[in-house]
Amino acid sequence: MNIKPYGDTLQDGKVQISFTLPIAADAIGLEAARQLAKKMGLIDPNVVHQEKLGDHFSFYIVYGSVGVSIDLNDIHVETFETPTMTREEIEQLIETELDRELVFVGASTGTDAHTVGIDAIMNMKGFAGHYGLERYKHIKAVNLGSQVANEEFVRQAKLLKADVLLVSQTVTQKDIHLKNLVDLVELLETEQMRKDVVLIAGGARITHELAKELGYDAGFGPKKYAEDVAAYAVLELIRRKKQMF
Amino acid sequence: MNKLNLDQKTIESCRIHANAIAEKIVRFIDNHTTVSVERSILRLLGVDGVDRYQVPLVNRLVDDCLQQRNCGEGISRYLAASLKNTQRNLADFLVAYQAGKATLAKDPASVEETLAILKPWIDQGLKKIQEQKELRNHWINTYGTAKTQIYVIVATGNIHEDVIQAQAAARAGADIIAVIRSTGQSLLDYVPYGITTEGFGGTYATQANFRLMRQALDEVSKDVGRYIRLVNYASGLCMPEIAAMAALERLDILLNDSLYGIIFRDINMQRTFIDQNFSRLINAYAGILINTGEDNYLTTSDAVEEAHTVLASQFINEAFAKKAHLSASLMGLGHAFEIDPEIENSFLFEIAQAEMAREIFPDAPLKYMPPTKHISGNIFRATMQNALFNLATVMTDQSIHLLGMMTEAIHTPFLSDRFLAIDSAKTIQKTAKSFREAIDYREGGVIHTRAREVLQKAKLLLGDVEKTGLFNALENGVFAGVKRPFQGGKGLEGVYVKDKDYVNPIALRMEEFFR
Numbered sequence: 067m068n069i070k071p072y073g074d075t076l077q078d079g080k081v082q083i084s085f086t087l088p089i090a091a092d093a094i095g096l097e098a099a100r101q102l103a104k105k106m107g108l109i110d111p112n113v114v115h116q117e118k119l120g121d122h123f124s125f126y127i128v129y130g131s132v133g134v135s136i137d138l139n140d141i142h143v144e145t146f147e148t149p150t151m152t153r154e155e156i157e158q159l160i161e162t163e164l165d166r167e168l169v170f171v172g173a174s175t176g177t178d179a180h181t182v183g184i185d186a187i188m189n190m191k192g193f194a195g196h197y198g199l200e201r202y203k204h205i206k207a208v209n210l211g212s213q214v215a216n217e218e219f220v221r222q223a224k225l226l227k228a229d230v231l232l233v234s235q236t237v238t239q240k241d242i243h244l245k246n247l248v249d250l251v252e253l254l255e256t257e258q259m260r261k262d263v264v265l266i267a268g269g270a271r272i273t274h275e276l277a278k279e280l281g282y283d284a285g286f287g288p289k290k291y292a293e294d295v296a297a298y299a300v301l302e303l304i305r306r307k308k309q310m311f
Numbered sequence: 312m313n314k315l316n317l318d319q320k321t322i323e324s325c326r327i328h329a330n331a332i333a334e335k336i337v338r339f340i341d342n343h344t345t346v347s348v349e350r351s352i353l354r355l356l357g358v359d360g361v362d363r364y365q366v367p368l369v370n371r372l373v374d375d376c377l378q379q380r381n382c383g384e385g386i387s388r389y390l391a392a393s394l395k396n397t398q399r400n401l402a403d404f405l406v407a408y409q410a411g412k413a414t415l416a417k418d419p420a421s422v423e424e425t426l427a428i429l430k431p432w433i434d435q436g437l438k439k440i441q442e443q444k445e446l447r448n449h450w451i452n453t454y455g456t457a458k459t460q461i462y463v464i465v466a467t468g469n470i471h472e473d474v475i476q477a478q479a480a481a482r483a484g485a486d487i488i489a490v491i492r493s494t495g496q497s498l499l500d501y502v503p504y505g506i507t508t509e510g511f512g513g514t515y516a517t518q519a520n521f522r523l524m525r526q527a528l529d530e531v532s533k534d535v536g537r538y539i540r541l542v543n544y545a546s547g548l549c550m551p552e553i554a555a556m557a558a559l560e561r562l563d564i565l566l567n568d569s570l571y572g573i574i575f576r577d578i579n580m581q582r583t584f585i586d587q588n589f590s591r592l593i594n595a596y597a598g599i600l601i602n603t604g605e606d607n608y609l610t611t612s613d614a615v616e617e618a619h620t621v622l623a624s625q626f627i628n629e630a631f632a633k634k635a636h637l638s639a640s641l642m643g644l645g646h647a648f649e650i651d652p653e654i655e656n657s658f659l660f661e662i663a664q665a666e667m668a669r670e671i672f673p674d675a676p677l678k679y680m681p682p683t684k685h686i687s688g689n690i691f692r693a694t695m696q697n698a699l700f701n702l703a704t705v706m707t708d709q710s711i712h713l714l715g716m717m718t719e720a721i722h723t724p725f726l727s728d729r730f731l732a733i734d735s736a737k738t739i740q741k742t743a744k745s746f747r748e749a750i751d752y753r754e755g756g757v758i759h760t761r762a763r764e765v766l767q768k769a770k771l772l773l774g775d776v777e778k779t780g781l782f783n784a785l786e787n788g789v790f791a792g793v794k795r796p797f798q799g800g801k802g803l804e805g806v807y808v809k810d811k812d813y814v815n816p817i818a819l820r821m822e823e824f825f826r
Contacts, residue, residue: 084727085727086725086726086727117730119479119483119726119727119730120478120479120482120483121482122479123479123726125727125730125731177494177495177511177512181575181610182610182683182684189792190792194651194653211577211793212575212576213495213498213576213577236720270688270720270721288687288688
């Protein structure tokens with residue numbers, strides 16, 4: 067099936083874009099914006115708004131239609147579905163299948179000072195009504211906070227005998243988070259710990275595909291909560307345990 | 312204006328508790344110094360520059376001092392002895408020192424000698440600060456100050472790009488420009504040097520960058536007929552050094568919290584308390600307005616349940632600021648609009664909190680932070696949330712209005728993001744101009760009840776903290792649920808007990824000024 071963006075009629079291909087040009091807001095700017103939109107491939111671009119941003123910049127809002135479409139049959143996505151489980155179900159699963167306390171160690175690593183993400187998953191209170199890992203029976207959740215160096219993170223993981231490592235990366239300027247995430251994988255491999263832990267990355271700009279590519283077991287982006295992370299990790303630990311026998 | 316009819320006795324007991332809490336810490340502060348306090352003294356005496364490995368001279372000198380004794384006698388006494396021994400003036404000594412032709416004296420000069428020898432440079436440093444202060448006052452007297460000042464952030468990593476964005480923001484209507492620091496700078500135990508064009512999530516705070524941005528904002532101030540204020544961050548391990556540089560380069564506002572570094576950057580609490588005290592003394596002397604970071608509690612903890620910790624922290628920050636001679640007009644106490652919008656009446660709770668802060672600290676230029684925690688990638692919804700925040704700002708007469716960005720949590724703001732935010736704020740300021748004068752809140756209504764509840768809880772918390780002491784309270788995780796050990800965290804190795812003959816010649820003169 068071929069699809070296009072939907073404005074108010076099937077296959078009308080309508081999109082909205084906005085951008086800033088580094089020139090004054092005048093007739094030339096207006097025409098430049100229109101031609102730019104055309105070059106982007108928009109059919110009948112309509113510059114609906116031009117706004118002066120100081121003397122040397124101007125802002126544009128443009129509507130138009132795209133001529134291209136996407137054939138859904140050509141799309142292959144590695145879907146990553148964790149079964150929806152409640153906290154109680156996860157606790158029960160640990161009890162019956164693993165029968166021990168699991169250690170989750172989490173941190174916002176490198177120079178990242180943001181704790182919002184890791185706190186949302188780990189802290190007692192959780193986020194948007196989803197309790198964090200600290201509240202789970204049979205899970206010892208250790209949140210090391212922000213700006214934790216990879217070396218320190220690995221040291222603590224070893225010390226605490228971590229089963230699951232949660233790495234949060236929020237700041238994304240100049241892709242520093244990617245390098246930091248890769249460095250951690252390499253460090254774990256050097257320490258021969260990589261296979262002993264379930265390694266999970268999380269953050270606003272993290273996807274499962276990206277995490278896999280970087281050498282992680284899984285990645286969790288927006289709208290994922292403690293139970294998603296816990297369900298995945300517990301099932302993965304059960305899978306690994308079964309593989310051993 | 313009194314819209315909440317808050318119990319004045321409860322407010323008074325909060326202040327008494329907070330004062331007692333700060334008093335105990337001040338006794339500790341008075342007996343200690345830190346490497347960054349000592350480096351700040353050197354900076355204010357005019358020591359600047361780096362060696363060929365980019366190590367600042369102030370670090371070199373203090374490190375030399377540490378190799379011989381410790382900082383407890385004060386770097387000033389060693390510097391004075393060095394000048395005396397080598398018969399050089401400061402500039403010549405520094406050239407010789409850098410060339411390896413002179414070393415820091417092995418034995419310190421006496422306190423009297425130190426004050427006499429260093430007098431010309433103390434005078435010069437303080438004079439420069441006073442001149443900058445007068446210049447700022449002149450600008451402000453010429454152009455006036457908006458009742459609610461619009462505050463935006465630039466953070467490209469490249470100071471030259473920051474300048475372009477800052478000037479554009481000022482022309483669009485911003486009154487205050489903050490240059491966000493490169494991620495991780497707060498954990499550096501030195502201040503980088505020179506003009507910088509690369510950073511992560513922000514731009515390095517350096518004296519050269521300060522100067523460049525100040526010049527650019529002076530330029531644009533003349534064009535737009537408003538004095539554009541410049542902000543940076545006196546936090547982290549170099550807190551007082553940043554304050555010293557800011558005083559010399561006429562920054563107008565500094566983020567300068569007494570607890571923030573401890574809780575959110577895991578900087579040792581002893582180090583932080585000592586550093587914040589000297590940095591605030593410098594700020595008070597230089598007329599630099601401080602902003603405190605209570606908003607951060609709410610990004611970590613729940614904004615409904617932990618609202619009283621924000622108020623309690625505001626009282627504590629006020630008490631510490633008073634001890635460092637900061638007047639109420641320089642205390643930009645912080646708070647934030649961070650309640651989950653899914654909660655019924657959350658807007659009313661926000662109004663209660665903001666109005667309460669306004670009434671309890673009537674002379675403080677309160678700094679109000681936008682929603683961030685509950686902003687998702689939906690830029691259209693974020694625009695609505697920010698509009699609610701802007702309305703709350705106008706309704707409760709906040710002074711420093713940090714604008715929310717629709718692209719929060721996506722990227723550092725685009726030029727257009729900032730512009731749209733300013734446009735929204737200005738439109739709401741205009742459309743709701745006299746809203747505050749036109750409304751009263753009903754006795755027994757949601758807003759009254761909420762404000763009283765929060766105030767009452769803050770009083771109980773402050774009472775508890777007074778009993779256990781602030782050090783213990785921080786160890787127990789009273790604020791933002793974060794526990795910090797007395798001996799833990801970064802920077803403890805830079806804390807020293809003052810020798811009985813310790814002297815900080817700059818602090819001495821500043822204290823004199825306030826007497």
